[in-house]
Amino acid sequence: MQVILNTMSAVFRLAELRKGQRAVVERVEGERSTACRLLELGLVAGTELRLTHVAPFGDPLRVELRGYGLLLRRKEAHSIWVKAHPAGEER
């Protein structure tokens, strides 16, 4: 799949977000049990999120969605596809 960063229609991985960047969940892939867990935690299509923190050495990440903060590792963030948020970045 061709990935073009930061155009409205482009789809990319959550792990590729920059700190502070906002995005909208497109779909969750990968091992089903984990994918279900991510969905149940609210990462369903259309959910807005924002990458708020990156831990030292780049892992894990903290994402804000549905009014709460979720910690996840890059491995899981790699299987979550998102598209750029219309409102773009926000500090």
Added chain:
Amino acid sequence: MTGLSASPAPASGGASSQLPKVLLFGNPNVGKSSLFNLLSGGRAKISNYPGSTVQQNHAALALPSGKVELVDLPGTYSLRAHSIDESVAIRALYAWEGQPPAALLLVLDATTLRRGLYLATQLAESGLPLVVALNMMDEAESKGIAIDLEGLSRLLGVPVVPTVAKSGKGRVEVLKALEQNLAERKPVDRAEPLRFRAETEALLAPMEQALRGGDFDRGASARRLLAQWFLLSAGRDEGLGMPPALMQQLAPCLPAGSDLAAYENDLIESRYREVDRIVDACVRSRSLPQRRAAKLDALLTHPLLGVLIFIVTMLLMFEALFSWSEPLVSGIESLVEALQAGLVQWMPAGPLRDLLSEGVVAGVGNVLVFVPQIALLFLLLGFLDDSGYLARAAFLADRVMSSVGLHGKAFVALLSGFGCAVPAVLATRSLESRRDRLLTMLVLPLMSCSARLPVYILIISTVFPRQQRLFGLVSEGSLMMMGLYAFSILSTLGAAALLGRTLFRGPAPTFLLEMPPLRLPQFTHLLRQAGRRVLGFVREAGTIILALTIVIWALLAFPKSEAVERDFAARRQRLESQGATSEAQQALAREEASAQLAHSFGGRLGKALEPLVAPLGFDWRITLGVVGSFTAREVFVSTLGIVFGSETEDDEGASLRERLREAKRPNGEALMTPLVGVSLMVFFVLACQCMSTLAVVRRESGSWKWPLFMFAYMSVFAYGAALLVYQLGRWAGWA
């Protein structure tokens, strides 16, 4: 296990289990325990959930219509289990074996409704009366969130009561709503159940049909919910709550070879669409400027400053655990010694006196001596957890921990292991998944605990005299000490990596952790929780520790040799007739103790084991010390004291050191060469010579399997490493 008699487990049918049950549900971090404490007035009892090692708080509530039992369930995000804890919550809801619950109480965090309502809509379809306590209303207000309570109640079809559990708001209203629900026995009245896509409905319909009239039928909407659970769990959730009979009943309804992913997505996404619809209709948010908490949070998670604060926090916690508790610990120790001395003074000499002073009193002391540390640990850990800092610490430490397959939160437990493995094992309770807990628990006794320190000090000061310094800076001894600690850390991480790749093979549970907002914990809640947990430790692990202390005392005390007794009695008479000094008499008494010890089961065990441990450089006397150290590692020093007939108690082992240096092997060689010392210390780093640790692992893991495994693998490591050290050293000509 004994000790649970005060709070009968619900399954066994005590008085409290006959009461109608009200189950307390909620996501983690929504103030569930605060609400539980508020409703119960803090009079909770702890017991295990039937058939599991997960602990539960439960308390009797007096409602106008009669008593009910409020059961605090583990936090869960959905009605699909991902861990043992979550499966406990689901099993309690369906209660296949027993009486179904009379009503449900769900705690929601008013600031995270877009996530929390997921569980709410599921529970609303369970067919059981439900009350929603909308907690943290004060936080919602300060965040600029306004909620239409009536609208929410109407859309969910259940009563919604606003609460601020921390400050006690909403208690009466929640109890009133519960009372009304219980009185009317009114099942939830949702306008219509959630509908899914046609393909999904087509898959659910035959399942709902298959459940009708069967063992698992609890009404139409519950059948529907069960079918959804099965669809989300099919083929992978074995052992996490779903009864095999139910799986067998529903399995034929699944078309063979169908890809379930699309259905799963639909089930979850449709429910979240419903959640968003409800929130859009009832919740108005306006964004308010950043609060102070957000700025503090930015500091705590800062890549540089955050890590610094983290290190300082951990050091402080460590310092608190092992220095602040010191006066209490030594107080308990002197009390035990005074009691023992009193017994020796007031009771006639004999086996009964020895049993009381060296078995019972010493055993009770062995339990109580942990209490200050454990109480402090539970308080500090509770504070870190409730304030939200633990999640931030896990965020910072996870990268390092994950490299050996451990969870970020395991860091705190491992660090506590430097002090004592017993509270450290208890600290693993903050880990949600059983795999993470077991793995952490099994490796953390490799962290060099403070009880190993007296052993290291004795051996190092015996074989590495202090004068020798390297580069004129550090002594050989302190370098050795540092080496031992480094070796212990590497062993712990190595063992975690090894066990994680072998015994706990398979996909590591994913690290998905909510990072709750920073909050000020409630002090009374922390105190109560710590109190309950300390009592649980004393009752359950304490009884095992006491029993083992007596067993090991007996091993070292019996059988007595009459020949030795007669021999020494004669010598004592001779000394007395010669008018010998009391010093000479004491020396004789020590010599007798040493001779009796050699004759005991333990002494014979030491001799029997000698051929086995000779390749490690140990003789039977050292081995006897190792056997004795099983009660607690520092006992090694006092056992060696008896073996070598020295006065250890008065002059802090100085003369023991001398005697160890002078000790010879039968062939005349010195016993304690530096090489033997290193081999012995390596053995102590790795060996699991601590029955208290084994007892607490037994309690926390729920079976003897895991402590036995731990003992076995650590013994093998210890033996192998000491063997390698001694034999390599000999080969290299270092003695």
